[in-house]
Amino acid sequence: MSYKYSMQDKKNSILPEKTAPAGTSAKMRWLVAGSTIPMLGIVAAIATAPQSTLDTTPQQTIVEEVAVAPVNTSSDNGVFWRSERLQRGDSIARLLTRLQIRDAMAEQFLLQGDAARSLLQLKAGQSIAALTSDSGKLINLRFNDSNGDEVIVERKGEQLQLTRQAVAIHARPVMKSGVIQSSLFAATDKADLPDSVAVQLIEIFGSQIDFHRDLQRGDKFTVVYEQLNAPGEPLRTGKILAAEFINEGKTYRAVYFAAQQGKGGYYTADGKSLKQAFLRSPLEFSRISSGFTVARFHPVLQQWRAHKGVDYAAPIGTKIRATADGIVEFVGKQNGYGNVVTIRHQGKYSTLYGHMSGFASGVRKGSRIAQGDVIGYVGMTGWATGPHLHYEFKVDNVQQDPLKVALPNNVPLDSRNMAAFRSVSNDMMHRLNLLRNTNLARFD
Ligand SMILES: [Zn+2]
Numbered sequence: 001m002s003y004k005y006s007m008q009d010k011k012n013s014i015l016p017e018k019t020a021p022a023g024t025s026a027k028m029r030w031l032v033a034g035s036t037i038p039m040l041g042i043v044a045a046i047a048t049a050p051q052s053t054l055d056t057t058p059q060q061t062i063v064e065e066v067a068v069a070p071v072n073t074s075s076d077n078g079v080f081w082r083s084e085r086l087q088r089g090d091s092i093a094r095l096l097t098r099l100q101i102r103d104a105m106a107e108q109f110l111l112q113g114d115a116a117r118s119l120l121q122l123k124a125g126q127s128i129a130a131l132t133s134d135s136g137k138l139i140n141l142r143f144n145d146s147n148g149d150e151v152i153v154e155r156k157g158e159q160l161q162l163t164r165q166a167v168a169i170h171a172r173p174v175m176k177s178g179v180i181q182s183s184l185f186a187a188t189d190k191a192d193l194p195d196s197v198a199v200q201l202i203e204i205f206g207s208q209i210d211f212h213r214d215l216q217r218g219d220k221f222t223v224v225y226e227q228l229n230a231p232g233e234p235l236r237t238g239k240i241l242a243a244e245f246i247n248e249g250k251t252y253r254a255v256y257f258a259a260q261q262g263k264g265g266y267y268t269a270d271g272k273s274l275k276q277a278f279l280r281s282p283l284e285f286s287r288i289s290s291g292f293t294v295a296r297f298h299p300v301l302q303q304w305r306a307h308k309g310v311d312y313a314a315p316i317g318t319k320i321r322a323t324a325d326g327i328v329e330f331v332g333k334q335n336g337y338g339n340v341v342t343i344r345h346q347g348k349y350s351t352l353y354g355h356m357s358g359f360a361s362g363v364r365k366g367s368r369i370a371q372g373d374v375i376g377y378v379g380m381t382g383w384a385t386g387p388h389l390h391y392e393f394k395v396d397n398v399q400q401d402p403l404k405v406a407l408p409n410n411v412p413l414d415s416r417n418m419a420a421f422r423s424v425s426n427d428m429m430h431r432l433n434l435l436r437n438t439n440l441a442r443f444d
Contacts (some may be wrong), residue, residue, distance in 0.1 A: 032317060076378070083128070084128055090130075095128065100136055102135070119143070126144070139155050144167060148169045149166055150165050168230070171234060174227045175224045176193050184202075201240065206281070206285075207279055208280065211280075212281050221246070224239065225239065241428060257417075271417075272411075276407065278371075279323040279372065281312070283378070308392060310403075321374050323402075324349065326350075330342040330365060338379065339375055339382070349395060353382040354390035357392050
Protein backbone atom coordinates (compact mmCIF):
# COMPACT_ATOMS: atom_id res chain seq x y z
CA MET A 1 0.00 0.00 0.00
CA SER A 2 1.28 3.41 -0.81
CA TYR A 3 1.97 5.50 2.18
CA LYS A 4 0.80 9.01 1.77
CA TYR A 5 2.02 11.56 4.19
CA SER A 6 -0.27 14.38 5.04
CA MET A 7 1.89 16.85 3.16
CA GLN A 8 0.75 15.75 -0.24
CA ASP A 9 0.83 18.20 -3.07
CA LYS A 10 -2.57 19.46 -3.69
CA LYS A 11 -1.92 19.09 -7.37
CA ASN A 12 -5.22 17.64 -8.32
CA SER A 13 -7.49 19.50 -6.06
CA ILE A 14 -8.07 22.81 -4.44
CA LEU A 15 -10.53 21.32 -2.03
CA PRO A 16 -9.78 20.82 1.64
CA GLU A 17 -7.68 17.70 2.09
CA LYS A 18 -6.63 17.41 5.67
CA THR A 19 -6.94 19.35 8.81
CA ALA A 20 -4.09 20.04 11.17
CA PRO A 21 -3.79 17.76 14.15
CA ALA A 22 -4.50 19.38 17.48
CA GLY A 23 -1.53 21.20 18.92
CA THR A 24 0.18 22.11 15.68
CA SER A 25 -1.73 25.21 14.80
CA ALA A 26 0.24 27.42 17.12
CA LYS A 27 3.36 26.75 15.11
CA MET A 28 1.81 27.58 11.80
CA ARG A 29 2.03 30.82 9.99
CA TRP A 30 -0.70 31.46 7.53
CA LEU A 31 0.12 32.81 4.16
CA VAL A 32 -2.84 33.83 2.20
CA ALA A 33 -2.45 33.55 -1.50
CA GLY A 34 -5.10 35.38 -3.32
CA SER A 35 -3.61 38.77 -3.63
CA THR A 36 -1.89 37.98 -6.91
CA ILE A 37 -4.29 35.46 -8.39
CA PRO A 38 -7.88 36.00 -7.50
CA MET A 39 -9.22 32.48 -7.49
CA LEU A 40 -12.94 32.77 -7.89
CA GLY A 41 -13.44 33.70 -4.31
CA ILE A 42 -11.66 30.56 -3.19
CA VAL A 43 -8.55 31.52 -1.37
CA ALA A 44 -5.73 29.05 -1.02
CA ALA A 45 -4.01 29.23 2.29
CA ILE A 46 -0.82 27.38 3.00
CA ALA A 47 0.24 26.52 6.47
CA THR A 48 3.96 26.53 6.83
CA ALA A 49 6.51 26.73 9.55
CA PRO A 50 9.10 29.48 9.35
CA GLN A 51 11.94 28.21 7.17
CA SER A 52 14.69 28.95 9.61
CA THR A 53 13.42 26.72 12.37
CA LEU A 54 12.41 23.60 10.43
CA ASP A 55 10.58 22.30 13.46
CA THR A 56 9.72 18.66 13.61
CA THR A 57 5.99 19.07 13.54
CA PRO A 58 4.66 17.33 10.46
CA GLN A 59 3.73 20.14 8.15
CA GLN A 60 0.63 20.18 6.12
CA THR A 61 -0.80 21.84 3.14
CA ILE A 62 -4.21 23.06 4.00
CA VAL A 63 -6.45 24.57 1.46
CA GLU A 64 -9.47 26.24 2.81
CA GLU A 65 -12.49 27.74 1.24
CA VAL A 66 -12.59 31.15 2.78
CA ALA A 67 -15.02 33.29 0.90
CA VAL A 68 -17.59 31.33 -0.96
CA ALA A 69 -18.71 32.70 -4.28
CA PRO A 70 -20.33 30.60 -6.97
CA VAL A 71 -17.62 29.32 -9.29
CA ASN A 72 -17.38 30.93 -12.70
CA THR A 73 -19.99 33.52 -12.04
CA SER A 74 -18.07 35.97 -9.88
CA SER A 75 -18.83 39.18 -11.58
CA ASP A 76 -17.23 42.54 -11.16
CA ASN A 77 -18.31 45.30 -13.49
CA GLY A 78 -19.13 42.83 -16.17
CA VAL A 79 -15.81 40.96 -16.04
CA PHE A 80 -15.10 37.38 -14.96
CA TRP A 81 -12.10 35.75 -13.35
CA ARG A 82 -11.79 32.09 -14.10
CA SER A 83 -9.15 29.66 -12.98
CA GLU A 84 -8.36 26.41 -14.75
CA ARG A 85 -5.87 23.68 -14.08
CA LEU A 86 -3.79 22.31 -16.90
CA GLN A 87 -4.74 18.73 -17.68
CA ARG A 88 -2.62 15.93 -19.04
CA GLY A 89 -2.53 16.18 -22.82
CA ASP A 90 -4.04 19.67 -22.82
CA SER A 91 -3.43 22.07 -25.69
CA ILE A 92 -3.27 25.82 -25.30
CA ALA A 93 -6.35 26.14 -27.52
CA ARG A 94 -8.35 23.76 -25.31
CA LEU A 95 -7.23 25.62 -22.20
CA LEU A 96 -8.36 28.95 -23.67
CA THR A 97 -11.73 27.42 -24.46
CA ARG A 98 -12.12 26.26 -20.87
CA LEU A 99 -11.15 29.72 -19.68
CA GLN A 100 -13.93 30.94 -21.97
CA ILE A 101 -11.64 33.27 -23.83
CA ARG A 102 -13.34 34.10 -27.13
CA ASP A 103 -10.89 36.62 -28.49
CA ALA A 104 -9.06 36.02 -31.79
CA MET A 105 -6.37 38.56 -31.00
CA ALA A 106 -5.67 36.99 -27.60
CA GLU A 107 -5.58 33.50 -29.10
CA GLN A 108 -3.03 34.62 -31.62
CA PHE A 109 -0.96 36.29 -28.91
CA LEU A 110 -1.02 33.24 -26.61
CA LEU A 111 -0.37 30.65 -29.31
CA GLN A 112 3.00 32.03 -30.30
CA GLY A 113 6.19 33.58 -28.99
CA ASP A 114 7.05 34.03 -25.35
CA ALA A 115 3.52 33.41 -24.10
CA ALA A 116 3.26 30.07 -25.89
CA ARG A 117 6.74 29.00 -24.73
CA SER A 118 5.87 29.73 -21.11
CA LEU A 119 2.48 28.03 -21.33
CA LEU A 120 3.96 24.92 -22.95
CA GLN A 121 6.40 24.51 -20.04
CA LEU A 122 3.58 24.20 -17.54
CA LYS A 123 2.86 20.81 -16.06
CA ALA A 124 -0.47 19.15 -15.54
CA GLY A 125 -2.13 20.44 -12.40
CA GLN A 126 -0.80 23.99 -12.58
CA SER A 127 -3.39 26.70 -12.62
CA ILE A 128 -3.96 29.60 -14.99
CA ALA A 129 -6.30 32.43 -14.16
CA ALA A 130 -7.92 34.69 -16.72
CA LEU A 131 -10.01 37.82 -16.49
CA THR A 132 -12.39 38.28 -19.40
CA SER A 133 -15.21 40.60 -20.32
CA ASP A 134 -18.65 39.07 -20.50
CA SER A 135 -18.19 38.68 -24.24
CA GLY A 136 -14.99 36.67 -23.74
CA LYS A 137 -12.43 39.37 -24.48
CA LEU A 138 -9.21 38.76 -22.58
CA ILE A 139 -8.28 41.48 -20.12
CA ASN A 140 -5.73 39.75 -17.92
CA LEU A 141 -4.17 36.28 -17.74
CA ARG A 142 -1.79 35.04 -15.05
CA PHE A 143 0.17 31.93 -14.17
CA ASN A 144 3.39 30.94 -12.46
CA ASP A 145 6.09 29.59 -14.75
CA SER A 146 8.55 26.86 -13.81
CA ASN A 147 11.21 29.43 -12.84
CA GLY A 148 8.94 30.81 -10.17
CA ASP A 149 8.05 33.96 -12.06
CA GLU A 150 4.50 35.11 -12.38
CA VAL A 151 3.69 35.63 -16.05
CA ILE A 152 1.12 38.34 -16.66
CA VAL A 153 -0.58 39.00 -19.98
CA GLU A 154 -2.45 42.28 -19.80
CA ARG A 155 -4.55 44.27 -22.18
CA LYS A 156 -3.20 47.77 -22.80
CA GLY A 157 -5.70 49.47 -25.05
CA GLU A 158 -5.88 47.34 -28.18
CA GLN A 159 -2.61 45.54 -27.44
CA LEU A 160 -1.70 42.63 -25.20
CA GLN A 161 1.49 42.85 -23.23
CA LEU A 162 3.46 40.12 -21.45
CA THR A 163 5.42 40.87 -18.29
CA ARG A 164 6.99 38.76 -15.59
CA GLN A 165 7.47 39.37 -11.94
CA ALA A 166 9.24 37.34 -9.32
CA VAL A 167 6.99 35.62 -6.83
CA ALA A 168 8.03 34.56 -3.38
CA ILE A 169 9.09 30.92 -3.48
CA HIS A 170 9.11 29.00 -0.28
CA ALA A 171 10.52 25.54 0.29
CA ARG A 172 8.34 23.14 2.18
CA PRO A 173 9.90 19.94 3.46
CA VAL A 174 8.03 16.85 2.32
CA MET A 175 8.62 13.43 3.87
CA LYS A 176 7.92 10.13 2.17
CA SER A 177 8.71 6.47 2.76
CA GLY A 178 8.64 3.34 0.69
CA VAL A 179 9.44 -0.36 0.72
CA ILE A 180 11.01 -2.12 -2.22
CA GLN A 181 8.90 -5.02 -3.44
CA SER A 182 9.91 -5.42 -7.07
CA SER A 183 12.19 -2.54 -8.05
CA LEU A 184 13.41 0.74 -6.64
CA PHE A 185 11.49 2.81 -9.17
CA ALA A 186 8.31 0.81 -8.63
CA ALA A 187 8.68 1.63 -4.92
CA THR A 188 9.38 5.32 -5.47
CA ASP A 189 6.39 5.49 -7.83
CA LYS A 190 4.23 3.87 -5.20
CA ALA A 191 5.44 6.36 -2.61
CA ASP A 192 4.56 9.12 -5.09
CA LEU A 193 8.15 10.35 -5.13
CA PRO A 194 9.14 12.40 -8.19
CA ASP A 195 11.85 10.81 -10.36
CA SER A 196 14.20 13.69 -9.61
CA VAL A 197 14.11 12.67 -5.93
CA ALA A 198 14.67 8.98 -6.77
CA VAL A 199 17.69 9.92 -8.87
CA GLN A 200 19.11 12.07 -6.05
CA LEU A 201 18.60 9.21 -3.61
CA ILE A 202 20.63 6.90 -5.85
CA GLU A 203 23.41 9.49 -6.20
CA ILE A 204 23.56 10.26 -2.50
CA PHE A 205 24.06 6.62 -1.53
CA GLY A 206 26.07 5.73 -4.65
CA SER A 207 29.32 5.24 -2.74
CA GLN A 208 27.64 3.06 -0.05
CA ILE A 209 25.17 0.95 -1.97
CA ASP A 210 25.60 -0.80 -5.30
CA PHE A 211 22.04 -0.36 -6.52
CA HIS A 212 22.56 -2.99 -9.23
CA ARG A 213 23.67 -5.76 -6.94
CA ASP A 214 22.68 -4.96 -3.37
CA LEU A 215 18.98 -4.17 -3.51
CA GLN A 216 16.72 -6.64 -1.75
CA ARG A 217 13.01 -7.07 -1.49
CA GLY A 218 12.04 -5.41 1.78
CA ASP A 219 14.66 -2.64 1.63
CA LYS A 220 13.18 0.61 2.92
CA PHE A 221 13.76 4.25 2.31
CA THR A 222 12.64 7.48 3.89
CA VAL A 223 13.25 10.84 2.26
CA VAL A 224 12.84 14.43 3.37
CA TYR A 225 12.98 16.74 0.37
CA GLU A 226 12.04 20.26 -0.57
CA GLN A 227 8.92 21.07 -2.47
CA LEU A 228 9.27 24.59 -3.87
CA ASN A 229 6.04 26.49 -4.00
CA ALA A 230 4.82 29.83 -5.17
CA PRO A 231 1.80 31.12 -3.27
CA GLY A 232 -0.96 28.61 -3.80
CA GLU A 233 0.92 26.60 -6.40
CA PRO A 234 3.50 23.83 -6.33
CA LEU A 235 6.38 24.81 -8.63
CA ARG A 236 8.99 22.07 -8.64
CA THR A 237 10.85 19.58 -6.54
CA GLY A 238 14.02 20.72 -4.84
CA LYS A 239 16.85 18.89 -3.18
CA ILE A 240 16.82 16.07 -0.67
CA LEU A 241 17.44 17.39 2.85
CA ALA A 242 17.85 14.04 4.54
CA ALA A 243 17.43 10.41 3.62
CA GLU A 244 17.60 6.97 5.07
CA PHE A 245 18.10 3.76 3.17
CA ILE A 246 17.85 0.39 4.88
CA ASN A 247 19.59 -2.16 2.69
CA GLU A 248 19.70 -5.78 3.82
CA GLY A 249 18.98 -4.60 7.34
CA LYS A 250 21.83 -2.11 7.39
CA THR A 251 20.84 1.53 7.86
CA TYR A 252 22.47 4.29 5.84
CA ARG A 253 21.64 7.90 6.55
CA ALA A 254 22.46 11.15 4.81
CA VAL A 255 21.97 14.79 5.73
CA TYR A 256 22.39 17.77 3.44
CA PHE A 257 24.65 20.46 4.84
CA ALA A 258 26.36 23.50 3.35
CA ALA A 259 29.62 24.12 5.18
CA GLN A 260 30.94 27.64 5.49
CA GLN A 261 32.78 28.66 2.30
CA GLY A 262 31.83 25.44 0.66
CA LYS A 263 29.06 24.21 -1.49
CA GLY A 264 26.50 21.92 0.03
CA GLY A 265 26.89 18.20 0.18
CA TYR A 266 25.70 15.08 1.94
CA TYR A 267 27.08 13.79 5.20
CA THR A 268 26.58 10.86 7.51
CA ALA A 269 24.73 11.61 10.75
CA ASP A 270 28.10 12.11 12.48
CA GLY A 271 29.43 14.57 9.92
CA LYS A 272 31.53 12.56 7.48
CA SER A 273 31.19 13.44 3.82
CA LEU A 274 29.34 10.82 1.77
CA LYS A 275 31.31 11.72 -1.31
CA GLN A 276 33.94 9.03 -1.53
CA ALA A 277 36.82 8.27 -3.83
CA PHE A 278 35.00 5.36 -5.54
CA LEU A 279 31.41 4.75 -6.57
CA ARG A 280 30.12 1.33 -5.66
CA SER A 281 28.73 0.63 -9.14
CA PRO A 282 30.23 1.45 -12.55
CA LEU A 283 26.78 1.30 -14.15
CA GLU A 284 24.34 4.14 -14.29
CA PHE A 285 21.24 3.20 -12.35
CA SER A 286 18.24 4.84 -13.94
CA ARG A 287 14.60 4.02 -14.46
CA ILE A 288 15.52 2.76 -17.92
CA SER A 289 18.52 0.64 -16.98
CA SER A 290 17.19 -0.68 -13.70
CA GLY A 291 14.35 -2.70 -15.11
CA PHE A 292 11.22 -3.57 -13.24
CA THR A 293 11.41 -7.24 -12.45
CA VAL A 294 12.70 -9.05 -9.43
CA ALA A 295 15.05 -10.98 -11.69
CA ARG A 296 17.00 -7.83 -12.48
CA PHE A 297 17.86 -7.54 -8.80
CA HIS A 298 19.89 -10.69 -9.07
CA PRO A 299 21.87 -10.40 -12.30
CA VAL A 300 23.76 -13.53 -13.20
CA LEU A 301 27.09 -12.98 -11.55
CA GLN A 302 30.15 -15.09 -11.78
CA GLN A 303 32.11 -15.40 -8.58
CA TRP A 304 34.73 -12.72 -8.29
CA ARG A 305 37.38 -15.35 -7.60
CA ALA A 306 36.75 -17.12 -10.88
CA HIS A 307 38.02 -14.34 -13.08
CA LYS A 308 39.22 -11.48 -10.92
CA GLY A 309 36.43 -9.14 -11.88
CA VAL A 310 32.80 -8.33 -11.26
CA ASP A 311 30.26 -8.93 -14.03
CA TYR A 312 27.20 -6.73 -14.35
CA ALA A 313 24.51 -8.13 -16.60
CA ALA A 314 22.78 -5.15 -18.24
CA PRO A 315 21.10 -4.28 -21.52
CA ILE A 316 23.34 -3.25 -24.41
CA GLY A 317 23.83 0.49 -24.36
CA THR A 318 23.54 0.95 -20.58
CA LYS A 319 25.86 3.80 -19.57
CA ILE A 320 29.16 2.88 -17.93
CA ARG A 321 30.62 5.43 -15.52
CA ALA A 322 34.13 5.94 -14.21
CA THR A 323 33.98 4.94 -10.55
CA ALA A 324 36.58 7.56 -9.55
CA ASP A 325 38.50 10.56 -10.89
CA GLY A 326 41.48 9.60 -13.01
CA ILE A 327 43.36 9.58 -16.31
CA VAL A 328 42.48 7.23 -19.16
CA GLU A 329 45.32 4.79 -19.61
CA PHE A 330 43.98 2.62 -22.45
CA VAL A 331 41.05 2.78 -24.89
CA GLY A 332 40.70 0.10 -27.55
CA LYS A 333 40.43 -3.63 -28.20
CA GLN A 334 42.11 -6.35 -26.16
CA ASN A 335 41.33 -9.97 -27.02
CA GLY A 336 39.05 -11.35 -24.33
CA TYR A 337 38.02 -7.95 -23.01
CA GLY A 338 36.75 -6.72 -26.40
CA ASN A 339 36.37 -2.95 -26.28
CA VAL A 340 38.02 -1.93 -23.03
CA VAL A 341 38.91 1.21 -21.09
CA THR A 342 41.39 1.33 -18.25
CA ILE A 343 41.67 4.31 -15.93
CA ARG A 344 44.52 5.15 -13.54
CA HIS A 345 43.34 6.81 -10.33
CA GLN A 346 45.07 8.59 -7.52
CA GLY A 347 47.71 6.56 -5.74
CA LYS A 348 47.80 2.83 -6.32
CA TYR A 349 44.32 2.32 -7.79
CA SER A 350 43.21 1.57 -11.34
CA THR A 351 39.99 0.25 -12.91
CA LEU A 352 39.13 -1.67 -16.08
CA TYR A 353 35.83 -1.81 -17.98
CA GLY A 354 35.40 -4.55 -20.60
CA HIS A 355 33.07 -5.90 -23.33
CA MET A 356 31.82 -2.40 -24.19
CA SER A 357 29.68 -1.84 -27.28
CA GLY A 358 31.29 1.57 -27.74
CA PHE A 359 33.20 4.37 -26.06
CA ALA A 360 31.81 7.74 -25.03
CA SER A 361 33.03 10.57 -27.22
CA GLY A 362 36.11 12.33 -25.92
CA VAL A 363 37.44 9.30 -24.07
CA ARG A 364 41.04 8.97 -25.29
CA LYS A 365 44.33 7.87 -23.84
CA GLY A 366 45.39 10.66 -21.50
CA SER A 367 41.86 12.13 -21.05
CA ARG A 368 41.10 13.40 -17.60
CA ILE A 369 37.93 11.75 -16.24
CA ALA A 370 35.81 12.75 -13.28
CA GLN A 371 33.94 10.33 -11.05
CA GLY A 372 30.59 9.47 -12.63
CA ASP A 373 31.59 10.53 -16.17
CA VAL A 374 30.17 8.22 -18.81
CA ILE A 375 33.07 6.45 -20.53
CA GLY A 376 31.19 3.94 -22.69
CA TYR A 377 28.25 1.58 -23.09
CA VAL A 378 27.51 -2.01 -22.16
CA GLY A 379 28.03 -4.53 -24.96
CA MET A 380 29.25 -8.05 -25.55
CA THR A 381 32.48 -7.57 -27.48
CA GLY A 382 35.37 -9.99 -26.81
CA TRP A 383 34.70 -13.21 -24.97
CA ALA A 384 31.23 -12.59 -23.68
CA THR A 385 28.25 -14.89 -23.87
CA GLY A 386 25.74 -12.11 -23.24
CA PRO A 387 25.66 -8.35 -22.77
CA HIS A 388 27.43 -7.41 -19.56
CA LEU A 389 30.11 -5.18 -18.14
CA HIS A 390 33.27 -6.81 -16.83
CA TYR A 391 34.71 -4.52 -14.14
CA GLU A 392 38.09 -4.90 -12.48
CA PHE A 393 39.39 -2.96 -9.54
CA LYS A 394 43.16 -3.07 -9.08
CA VAL A 395 45.44 -2.09 -6.24
CA ASP A 396 49.09 -1.91 -7.28
CA ASN A 397 48.04 -3.54 -10.58
CA VAL A 398 46.60 -6.58 -8.82
CA GLN A 399 42.87 -7.30 -9.10
CA GLN A 400 41.01 -7.02 -5.81
CA ASP A 401 37.37 -7.54 -4.93
CA PRO A 402 36.07 -3.95 -4.94
CA LEU A 403 33.48 -4.84 -2.32
CA LYS A 404 36.10 -6.07 0.11
CA VAL A 405 38.85 -3.48 -0.25
CA ALA A 406 39.06 -0.98 2.58
CA LEU A 407 39.22 2.49 1.09
CA PRO A 408 40.53 5.52 2.96
CA ASN A 409 37.87 7.05 5.19
CA ASN A 410 36.51 10.43 4.41
CA VAL A 411 37.53 13.46 6.36
CA PRO A 412 34.91 14.70 8.84
CA LEU A 413 33.79 18.32 8.95
CA ASP A 414 36.09 20.63 10.89
CA SER A 415 35.13 21.72 14.40
CA ARG A 416 33.94 25.12 13.25
CA ASN A 417 31.29 23.59 10.98
CA MET A 418 30.55 20.64 13.22
CA ALA A 419 28.38 22.56 15.71
CA ALA A 420 26.17 23.94 12.95
CA PHE A 421 26.07 20.54 11.32
CA ARG A 422 24.99 18.82 14.53
CA SER A 423 21.95 21.00 14.94
CA VAL A 424 20.86 20.35 11.35
CA SER A 425 21.65 16.67 11.65
CA ASN A 426 19.86 16.19 14.99
CA ASP A 427 16.77 17.83 13.62
CA MET A 428 16.78 15.69 10.49
CA MET A 429 17.49 12.46 12.35
CA HIS A 430 14.59 13.28 14.60
CA ARG A 431 12.36 13.71 11.56
CA LEU A 432 13.51 10.45 10.02
CA ASN A 433 12.88 8.62 13.29
CA LEU A 434 9.49 10.19 13.63
CA LEU A 435 8.42 9.16 10.16
CA ARG A 436 9.89 5.69 10.49
CA ASN A 437 8.19 5.06 13.82
CA THR A 438 4.82 6.21 12.65
CA ASN A 439 5.05 3.98 9.61
CA LEU A 440 6.59 0.75 10.70
CA ALA A 441 3.18 -0.75 11.22
CA ARG A 442 2.20 0.04 7.66
CA PHE A 443 5.25 -1.71 6.29
CA ASP A 444 4.21 -5.10 7.60
ZN1 LIG B 1 33.80 -10.82 -16.27
